[in-house]
Amino acid sequence: MTEIRFTGVGHRFGERTVLAGVDLVLTERRIGVVGGNGSGKSTLARMINGLVLPSTGTVTVDGLSTARKGRDVRRRVGFVFTDPDNQIVMPTVAEDVAFSLRRHRLPDPEVRRRVTEVLDRFDLAGHADHPAHQLSGGQKQLLALAAVLVTDPDVLVADEPTTLLDARNARRVAALLAELPQQVVLVTHHLHLLSGFDRVVVVDGGRVVADADPATALAAYDRVLADPAGPAIP
Amino acid sequence: MTALGLYRPGTSVLHRLPAGAKLVGLLAGTVLLVVLRRPWQLGLAALVEVLLYALARIPPGVAWTQLRPLRWLVVVVAAAQLLLAGWQQALWVTGGLVLTVALAALLTLTTRVTALLDVLHRLLRPLRRFGVDGDRVALLLALTIRLVPVLSGIVREVQEARTARGAGWSLTAVAAPAVVRALRTADHVGEALVARGVDD
Ligand SMILES: Nc1ncnc2c1ncn2[C@@H]1O[C@H](COP(=O)(O)OP(=O)(O)OP(=O)(O)O)[C@@H](O)[C@H]1O
Numbered sequence: 523m524t525e526i527r528f529t530g531v532g533h534r535f536g537e538r539t540v541l542a543g544v545d546l547v548l549t550e551r552r553i554g555v556v557g558g559n560g561s562g563k564s565t566l567a568r569m570i571n572g573l574v575l576p577s578t579g580t581v582t583v584d585g586l587s588t589a590r591k592g593r594d595v596r597r598r599v600g601f602v603f604t605d606p607d608n609q610i611v612m613p614t615v616a617e618d619v620a621f622s623l624r625r626h627r628l629p630d631p632e633v634r635r636r637v638t639e640v641l642d643r644f645d646l647a648g649h650a651d652h653p654a655h656q657l658s659g660g661q662k663q664l665l666a667l668a669a670v671l672v673t674d675p676d677v678l679v680a681d682e683p684t685t686l687l688d689a690r691n692a693r694r695v696a697a698l699l700a701e702l703p704q705q706v707v708l709v710t711h712h713l714h715l716l717s718g719f720d721r722v723v724v725v726d727g728g729r730v731v732a733d734a735d736p737a738t739a740l741a742a743y744d745r746v747l748a749d750p751a752g753p754a755i756p
Numbered sequence: 757m758t759a760l761g762l763y764r765p766g767t768s769v770l771h772r773l774p775a776g777a778k779l780v781g782l783l784a785g786t787v788l789l790v791v792l793r794r795p796w797q798l799g800l801a802a803l804v805e806v807l808l809y810a811l812a813r814i815p816p817g818v819a820w821t822q823l824r825p826l827r828w829l830v831v832v833v834a835a836a837q838l839l840l841a842g843w844q845q846a847l848w849v850t851g852g853l854v855l856t857v858a859l860a861a862l863l864t865l866t867t868r869v870t871a872l873l874d875v876l877h878r879l880l881r882p883l884r885r886f887g888v889d890g891d892r893v894a895l896l897l898a899l900t901i902r903l904v905p906v907l908s909g910i911v912r913e914v915q916e917a918r919t920a921r922g923a924g925w926s927l928t929a930v931a932a933p934a935v936v937r938a939l940r941t942a943d944h945v946g947e948a949l950v951a952r953g954v955d956d
């Protein structure tokens with residue numbers, strides 16, 4: 523697996539400290555990130571592909587610094603956002619998947635082959651030429667996932683990919699994520715998706731407050747949620 | 757609902773024709789429609805377009821969806837021309853307008869956006885020397901087409917939220933939250949583009 527390494531990472535938006543003292547070495551295949559609203563999960567996740575650069579400390583992916591080698595890092599790290607509408611950039615389904623391959627400069631038939639293959643895998647083959655906006659919310663998230671996975675990244679970071687979906691589609695997306703050969707970092711409020719994960723990181727007030735197997739980490743998260751004092755960094 | 761000017765998959769000659777050839781055809785057709793001066797020429801042009809639509813196997817309902825947004829414009833233009841310039845002028849101005857739009861719609865109905873973007877990209881290549889990045893321009897156009905339904909969705913949701921609270925339609929009250937949300941969407945889309953490797 524890829525090694526994602528946070529060393530002394532802190533982050534500030536203006537005056538506001540949103541992450542502090544994060545040291546993590548992530549090498550497991552399935553990693554969950556949980557925490558309350560505003561705890562800093564998305565900021566942490568975005569750092570893995572260099573969408574957010576840390577104010578202090580460094581983040582590296584297989585030794586590549588996200589600050590200095592952002593492009594190389596993004597080739598290895600695919601990212602799925604919560605709202606697929608923000609992520610789909612081409613008007614039709616197949617075109618959107620093909621868009622991901624543009625930078626790979628493959629011959630047309632090879633692009634078509636890969637697009638067809640990934641659409642088949644995500645049950646979207648029948649929609650290849652349909653406008654993206656006519657898909658259901660669940661299908662849009664599948665398309666977003668397909669468009670990321672068509673480039674075969676080493677790591678997939680997903681920031682609450684099931685939050686906008688109904689229970690059935692959420693289960694579907696979760697099942698697809700579970701099957702991936704890739705390393706997956708999943709940020710979620712749907713805690714049941716994390717059973718069977720190798721490791722769960724709990725973030726609270728910008729700090730990692732627990733980091734263990736799912737059962738231990740989620741028990742710690744329960745105690746965090748029950749704590750009337752609230753997070754260390756408000 | 758069939759969205760305006762969106763590709764309809766098919767195997768007709770028109771679908772298979774290269775996008776560049778179709779663009780040239782559209783250009784030539786538009787010039788022709790502008791120089792037409794006789795009612796019978798307009799009638800002939802209309803007939804040719806109907807045949808082209810039939811050739812591409814576009815159902816009449818879909819063709820009508822392309823032209824429907826024009827109907828008020830046509831009424832206004834026709835009325836103005838009738839008053840100011842007589843019925844002949846009115847006929848060929850409005851007829852020319854409708855036929856030009858129909859021809860352009862036929863192009864987008866039978867051509868994938870990516871195919872059009874590739875042509876655009878080739879056309880813009882000589883401008884690279886002057887700092888015009890064909891990839892960027894093509895992406896901008898694709899994004900515009902893609903985001904029209906997203907933006908109209910935002911406006912609809914904002915309006916529905918107002919209705920839910922018992923308020924009626926108001927341009928200013930809808931525009932402010934809609935613009936804020938649109939800007940936030942723009943931020944998110946920008947971020948997603950970076951994540952998908954646009955800058956690489
Ligand atoms: N671009 C930004 N500018 C300023 N503040 C920001 C920005 N992005 C996030 N923040 C702030 O940083 C803090 C952490 O945000 P983050 O999005 O990482 O939280 P989160 O754990 O993902 O929350 P949620 O569960 O609600 O998604 C929040 O207080 C948020 O308001």
Ligand SMILES: [Mg+2]
Nearest residue numbers: 563564565681
């Ligand atoms: Mg978040």
